[in-house]
Amino acid sequence: MELRQLEYFMVVAGEMSFSRAAERANVVQSALSTSISKLEHELGVQLFDRSRQRIRLTVAGEEFRDRAAEVLRAAHVAKESVLVLGASISGTVDFGLLVSWGPLDHVAALGEFAAENPRVRLRSHLSQSGSWAYLPALVEGSLDLALISAPQRFPPQLEMNLLFEDPLSFVCRPDHPLAGRRTVEIADLAHEALVGFPPGFGLRSVVDDAFHGVGLEVPTQHELTMSFPEIAELIRRGVGSAIMPDSECRRTPELRRIELSTPVLWRVYLASRPSKDISRATARLAEIIMSSPRTVHHGDAACAG
Template sequence: MELRQLEYFMAVADDMSFTRAAHRVHVVQSALSTSIKKLEEELEVQLFDRSRQQIRLTPAGEELRKHARQLLRGARLAKDALHDYRGHLTGTVDFGSLVTFGALDVPKVLGDFHSAHPHVRIRLRLSQTGSSSYMTSIADGALDLALVSAPNRFPAGIDLHLLAQEQMVFTCRSDHRLAARKRVDITELADENLVGFPEGFGIRRLVDDAFAAAALTPRTLYEVPADFTVPAALIRNALGTAFMPVSELARFGDLVGIPLVTPIDWQIYLARPERTDISPAAARLADMLVAAAEEARL
């Protein structure tokens, strides 16, 4: 059993598609399929159920996935640990990102990191179901680092470092009935047609929880898993209103932001494993993100 075979197996197991997995590991699909078949023959088990339109892991495949991820991670950490002998950082950092970062300039940090450490590859992941899914990926080694918006749990084995925190404001057009108000209570917004993130996103949970605390249910008609440019456009066209972090509202000078009587605080955390076997490259990127967040607060 070779590490390359395990890498191909994990690519298929994560994507549940031979086509997407082949693209991810940069090989032709036939070569990837042959490698998986040889691995199954060597282990004398079937790893994937191919009898349906959507492939699935067999119980044996599920068991192998648990161990394969740790084996691959261990091999990568062993290779990356030799950076002192090479004179420069190498390796790969799997980084789970957010749709929006507030005042934290993540693209600049990534650019600075690449300039300083050109031999390190950063693989960026963007969850379409919210950053809470990153917790499991950090715990099992699928991700090295992740940005998590307003986590609702702080699991053991994961270090969560607060990078940024700011208030969210009710955002509307200048001709909205509440646009001239100094503050607005959440109870006055029960009938608003809201533009928000899908359920599962941290910002959406914060808004839903604020309404629930007032015994209300928000009317979120537009769910947009993108940055605030799309909600801003919908607001401009009188289709709804939204809740935005103050730093995001600053991008849209034609919109009005009204503070809430009971503030909604939005936080961004950096999640990483508590264990000491984090790769030197991931540790360096984490340090740069923390430093950038501290500078942004000055």
């Protein structure tokens, strides 16, 4: 049994798809499947149930996942203990991202880290189902660090530090009926055709809670996994309106930003396993991100207010 086999197994267990796992592990799917098959043959058990359209872990696979994660963490710590003797940090940091870094100057943060640690490889991952999917990946060890949007749970196995709070605002075209208002209530938006994220995304849950708090359903016309500049372009083209973080709105010209009368905050956390279980590279990247400068301040006015 090789560590690479365990690593491939953990990636497949995290993605529950051989094709996505192969893309994430940067190997051809046939090589990944062969590695898993050899592992199952060596263990004498089936780790994955392939009889359904979507693969699932067997009972043996569930048990093996926990043990494999422990082995990989131990191997990682052992490697780090040797690298400490060297002059620089090396290794790989797998990092779960959001479509937005909010007000953080992430380019400066990542640039500082890369310049300081040229032997460290950064690998980003962007979940198509929302950042909450990163939580089990962090616990299992297939991710080292992740941005978590508006988490609804805080797993005890993880350290989760509040990274920033970003107020939300209503965003529309200048010719919108509400464009002349300085503030709006959530109830004023009951009949809007909002462009937003699908259910399961942290920011969507914040918006949902704001509407539910006043007894309304969210009037989301279009549920799209898109970047905020793309959403802003849809608004410019007349495809509805949106509720967006101030940091993103203020990067968007030609649109009206209208404050919500009752503030609604988007909270993002930086999550990892406890400090004793992470590499020096992960710890250093987390430190830089937590102290990274903010690029957008409430006095800026790129978007009309």
